[in-house]
Amino acid sequence: MPATERFTTTGKPIRHDSAHLHVTGKAHYTDDIPLPANTLHIAFGTSRIAHGHIAALDLSAVVSAPGVVRVFTAADVPGDNNYSPAHDDPIFADDLVQYIGQPIFAVAATSYEAARRAAQRAGIDYSPLPAILDIRSALVAESYVLPSKTLRRGNPEQALAQAERRLQGSIEMGGQDHFYLEGQVAVAIPQDHGGVLVHSSTQHPSEIQHMVGRALGKQAHDVVIQCRRMGGGFGGKESQPALFACAAAIVATATGRPAKLRIDRDTDMIMTGKRHDFLAEYDVGFDANGRIQALDLMLASRCGYSADLSAPVNDRAMFHADNAYYLEHVNIVSHRCKTHTVSNTAFRGFGGPQGMMAIEAVIDDIARHLGKDPLTVRRLNYYGIDERNVTPYGMPIEDNILNLITDQLVSSSDYLARRQAIAKFNAQSPVVKRGIALTPLKFGISFTATQFNQAGALIHVYTDGTILLNHGGTEMGQGLFTKVAQVVASEFGLPLAKVRVSATDTSKVPNTSATAASSGSDLNGKAAQAAAVAIRERLIAFASDYYNVPADAVCFHDGNVTIGRQTISFTELVQQAYHARISLSSTGYYRTPKIHYDQTTLTGRPFLYFAYGAAVTEVAIDTLTGEHRMLRVDVLHDVGQSINPALDIGQIEGGFLQGAGWLTCEELWWDSKGELKTHAPSTYKIPAIGDWPSDARIRLLQDSPNRENTIFRSKAVGEPPFMLAYSVFYALRDAVGAAAGPAAATALQAPATPEAVLRALMACETSAEPGEAAEVAV
């Protein structure tokens, strides 16, 4: 018999492990941790110009402000004045400032309000330098933060020259603020050995540990980072929290008092990196049906003033510039532009969404150029199964289910009939126009930096039969702790209540990777499973010996253990094992198999597998105001064999709406001096409750376990659903096209705010061909 009756808890829609704490207000976030009365509160003083030298820094009024205990500048950093692995992010700017909002000093005071008030009193004189603020100016000036890269296959120049048809175009897509509801925050508590414990709201405790250690001039073992949960992360708490943790740790160790650094929403939006905005320009050759023969694609992103994670973000954009489509002859150039704005960073999808948007625009443009239904052109270009199945970076796709998903979705969404109904509606509706689009997604799972694809876990079984689980992953709302607990409970055949997950802690599981790249459950689930299996094997060996039965006669189920003919409780067996001096604690370790990747040639197998999905969205636009609304959304998404369908659906819905926000309503706007003017929810609009479509049909693809040996054959789900939102953008293009012709449709840029829709409509007013309908897909 199997060692465990599996799937006792996996595969079920189990609630989030903190749901009761969330709804009662008992869940502690970093800002809620009770602190001693002598805790210091920190505020930053920041640059008011985008680029220049600090000519004079007068902090006397700050020092003498009420409640101020001490002020810190670059000179007060005991170790390395830097908070990023790329080593180009100073904690405090010393002389050179490179964006508005860059920290120059920190003030520690007896209250949050006193610190913030005091910080405003600094006298700073600048000698300004010319500032580069956007992608186009950076391209002209060849201002790059990292060297440009090229990914190439075949002979694109020749294939372009010989192509039956050829089209050039471009698409711009804006950035995006994470708008995690909980802003950046860190609390540092000095330890008696001179080290520090930092509670940090972070997706990457190990990196924070190292950055804090170096900033203090101490070692990794002097620093402990803890995070029980974040109030949202979305990539914004991967590298960014290091600044706040470092500053808090510097203050705490210098003063010997606990120090807390929490920034308010406006400061957070001004000071922290965002999704990279991108410009994509293309030259594409295709045949009369719309099948791509060659593509020359330029991707340029605004990285901001420093490298941060821009190298892997832009690499991923290049790796995803194929999305679901086979590109035989292709040249992809990626420019990583340096601008005097905040350093852009990880954000759900990590460059993938921008690369995929580029190819979706290419396909949509081709279809509109040919007067075909874009879905026909999309399907014509899909990767094949046995041929046309190798990515531009040389990875054969072994798990292609694009057509399976598309077929099911076309039929369940009634796409073809609705497209005809929409054409009819549009012919009779002069002001309101509707549009529809089906877009697919294929997203590579694994960190492109191979070394991050490893994880550790630590499990203790106590003699009362309860389990404490720790792993390197962090909880930001995605339900990782719940899923990993489900895995461990399943391995022991225990009810979930027997497993408690403790806060992520660098002193329990070392050298962890960021909880990012959607890899949280894949990596930590496997590591925790390994730890659980190790303990279970010991218990089996003990039981088989003690009860004199063969090992395969021991089975864990329902909180009990059946040993040969008798059944005892799990707790009883654990106590017997303890008395027999069997170790009841184990670490577990996992590294992702099969992956390899050559940084110089940009080829290999960077991903273990791909996650797939597709969405159909129908929208309506008001051609007089540009306002628009989603009328209906159908999603079919691939999560392999789901560990927890409720959590997976939650990720899909949330990802979809966040993607829709990026592409339709979230607009970051900087003035000509480089100052971000949309730095609060009053001016930066993320989707609200009224934006959720009243008709939404979100489904998981059934009977499609991961072909790779992942944890219970599930698939990663954090990032991929974000890209379902392309269907919203391309449906808007469809509606704009119905109102003002194909040229207007292709003029629409992202985010498709009402203003952008109006601009697209007006850009091509003369070419309006009302009632024009695209060819129907077959």
Add this chain to the structure above:
Amino acid sequence: MATPNHTVRFVLDEEIVTVRNIEPTTTLLQYLRQSLGRTGTKEGCAEGDCGACTVVVGELDGDRIDYQAVNACIRFLPTLDGKEVVTVESLAEGEALHPVQQAMVDKHGSQCGFCTPGFVMSLLDVYLKHEQITAAAITEHLSGNLCRCTGYRPIIDAGRGLAAYPDPPRWHRAEPHNPARIQRLRSIRPRRGGAKRRVLCPDLTGCARHNLCG
């Protein structure tokens, strides 16, 4: 404006809280989190646009209490003189969750949970006002609450499913008429005229209808 030595009294969890010598610009959110250690109410923006800080405030209106959802981050504490404050910590009875909480759990309405206390309190506002809760009522009452994680669908479902739960022991729909609550509020009713005029009214009339008026 309330002077620093002005006394502010409000009801919280059936007790009267008396606050003296408070900065008149102290917000309800600051007071709850920093002075009372009630950290269930969150700060998401501190400017009235995200709803993370939503609490419910009750005010005597003749022989009933008018309960309204309010953004604690932009509500100055002195304006609560004579009122009742209900926070996310006020709802559950021991381990038994209030229907608005239980529905959020059952429908998977929280992910990171940071917006959740605000949604719970806005849902309480809808719950106290409506017997039958329509999708339109939910969208209207929750339009000031932002959630970055869920996509809102499970929260809408939680609201729509509220009718299925039995009446809770506290914060049921009869609370606006609860004589004990009304009596308690009467006992701390500010003196006629006095307190009211000291607080700034946007119409500068000292009228009774603005929340800002005492």
